[in-house]
Amino acid sequence: MSVAQEAAASSSGRTQPQSVDGGSPDDHLPAAAVPASRDAGPGGERDPRTAQDDYLLVELLCAALVKIRLERQRAGGQTRGTDESGPLPRAWRDARGRLWWKAQELGLEGPGNDLELFDWCRRPLGSWPVPLSLTEGDLEAVLLEGDSLSEFAEQAADLVQHADVEAELVQNQVFAALMLCARMNGGDDEAIQRVYCRLRRLLIDHPVLSDRAVHALARELPAADSDHDSFLAKFVRIAYVHHPVQAPGRVRLRRCADCRNPVDDGAVGCGTPGCTGVPEPHEVACVGGYWTQHRATRQFFHDPGLLEGRLLDQLGELVDDTLCVEDWPCLDAWDMALKFKAQGPGAGAECWAVDAKDCSSPALLARGFRCDPRVPAQRRIIVIPMHRLRTPGYRADLERELQGRVSGVEVLDEKTFLRQVTVRARQAGGMR
Numbered sequence: 176m177s178v179a180q181e182a183a184a185s186s187s188g189r190t191q192p193q194s195v196d197g198g199s200p201d202d203h204l205p206a207a208a209v210p211a212s213r214d215a216g217p218g219g220e221r222d223p224r225t226a227q228d229d230y231l232l233v234e235l236l237c238a239a240l241v242k243i244r245l246e247r248q249r250a251g252g253q254t255r256g257t258d259e260s261g262p263l264p265r266a267w268r269d270a271r272g273r274l275w276w277k278a279q280e281l282g283l284e285g286p287g288n289d290l291e292l293f294d295w296c297r298r299p300l301g302s303w304p305v306p307l308s309l310t311e312g313d314l315e316a317v318l319l320e321g322d323s324l325s326e327f328a329e330q331a332a333d334l335v336q337h338a339d340v341e342a343e344l345v346q347n348q349v350f351a352a353l354m355l356c357a358r359m360n361g362g363d364d365e366a367i368q369r370v371y372c373r374l375r376r377l378l379i380d381h382p383v384l385s386d387r388a389v390h391a392l393a394r395e396l397p398a399a400d401s402d403h404d405s406f407l408a409k410f411v412r413i414a415y416v417h418h419p420v421q422a423p424g425r426v427r428l429r430r431c432a433d434c435r436n437p438v439d440d441g442a443v444g445c446g447t448p449g450c451t452g453v454p455e456p457h458e459v460a461c462v463g464g465y466w467t468q469h470r471a472t473r474q475f476f477h478d479p480g481l482l483e484g485r486l487l488d489q490l491g492e493l494v495d496d497t498l499c500v501e502d503w504p505c506l507d508a509w510d511m512a513l514k515f516k517a518q519g520p521g522a523g524a525e526c527w528a529v530d531a532k533d534c535s536s537p538a539l540l541a542r543g544f545r546c547d548p549r550v551p552a553q554r555r556i557i558v559i560p561m562h563r564l565r566t567p568g569y570r571a572d573l574e575r576e577l578q579g580r581v582s583g584v585e586v587l588d589e590k591t592f593l594r595q596v597t598v599r600a601r602q603a604g605g606m607r
Contacts, residue, residue: 229307230538232273233318236296237331239267240324263289278305293319310538310572326448327535329474333543345471349378349414354506356406359398370396372502374410379480382436382473383428384415384466385459414476415466423462430457434481437467447478449533449562482531482560482589483510489593497603498596504528508547513596515603525599528552529592533560537569541576546584555584558592 242264271285271292278285283305286292295303301314316327324332333346353374361367373396381388389411399405420426430437431445433452438445442454459465468477490500490513497516504512513527528550534540546555557577563569574586587595 229277229309230542232270232277233300233307233309233313234331234539235266235270235273237318237324237328239264239270240296240318240328241332242266244324274305281305297321310536310576311568312566312572313536313538316536327539330534330536331539333475345413345469346475349410349469349472349476352406352410352413353378356396356398356410357506359406360396368503368506371506375476375480375503375507376484378414378468378472378476379484380435382434382468382477383430383457383459384411385461386464386466387461389466411466414469414472416469417464417466419464420461425458425460426465428457428459429454431455434478436473436477447481448535449560450481479531479533482533482558486529486531486558486589486593487511490596493596493600495600498600505547505549508549512550512552515599518603525554525603526550526552527554527556527596529556529558531558531560531589533563535563537563537566537573538576541573541580544577544581544584546581556592557584557586558589559586560589564588 267289271289274292275285285305286295296318297320299315299317300307300309307314313327317325318328318331319325353371356374357367357371360370377384377392389407393405393407396407397405398407418426428437429440429442431447431450431452432455434445434447434450436445436447436450437457438454444450445452445454487500487502490498490511494500499514501512501514503510509528510531511529513529515525515527517524528547530544532540532544540557544557557573559570559573570586570588577584577586
């Protein structure tokens, strides 16, 4: 039985979704994600404006799918309740309620039960019997590919900031452990920033780690707690999954030649969005075992970080006395800050604050984007990878969705961005 069938089989199957504990399914959402008014249960009074935000409906569905997957993993594949108030997550019931109200307003039939809604999740959003107000590109997305979450659904669940799901996603634990390791190994702000960048780059460059590499890094970052457990070890245990070996030696794996993600035997590609690398043999020299990134680490740190790493590597080739690049300034306020030498006496240095974003949905990217003021800059830029431009209207949709949310933020593809940096560096005095 699939995840959808198991989850739905234990639900009541009522046509009209209800909250059995009397609490609103929005209760665990932060204030910014909850509309001014809330849906009452079907049959009660409600404000029609609460059904207008179809992206919130989709985000809640995706958050619920992540929650269901987590519960299945915990239970070893056996279904059990996800909270006190019923077998399906609050986010699922809330999304289904919003969808039911939307169908009522339009005189249409909503999903008759949870199994039917799971079936809808396997179809393009634009083909649902109840029309959704989404961008053209997002209407082609599906939430489930078979029994696996789509890239769109993974990213939507991350952006919804739903407390029940967010608290359980490994990505948050990884970030917290990374910050703790940086702070405990850094004696001052500059050292903390340096360690932070070191660990962020580790997640991008090393989806597979040997225990020998971890031991070497532990000598560089030795800070430990009162039980002599190093903060680096805690970070690695959260971000990676350990694979013991029976004897010291070299373990043979297969990985993508470009992004270095491990791949299964027989795979012809790695499946990482935008990556065109091919599998290759790879050996890991280890003593007692090796580490591979947890699924959430790969999904939310490594894969989107590939664009960041690519840009930082290419910018590093341009750096000279006219251009300084700061990685993840102010502990990740932005992905990078570019500072160009002043062009004349009395003129100030020019700074560009840059975020590299690889997101399947431009609308979801815009909804989740925050312009951090801690880096004063003359230009604020979102850089998107070239493979996202294959989606028709991606950049135009992103620019339109950003309007009214942030001001003064430009959108550039990675080639245009690097070209503009090169030109600006020349104007500031030339490159090496």
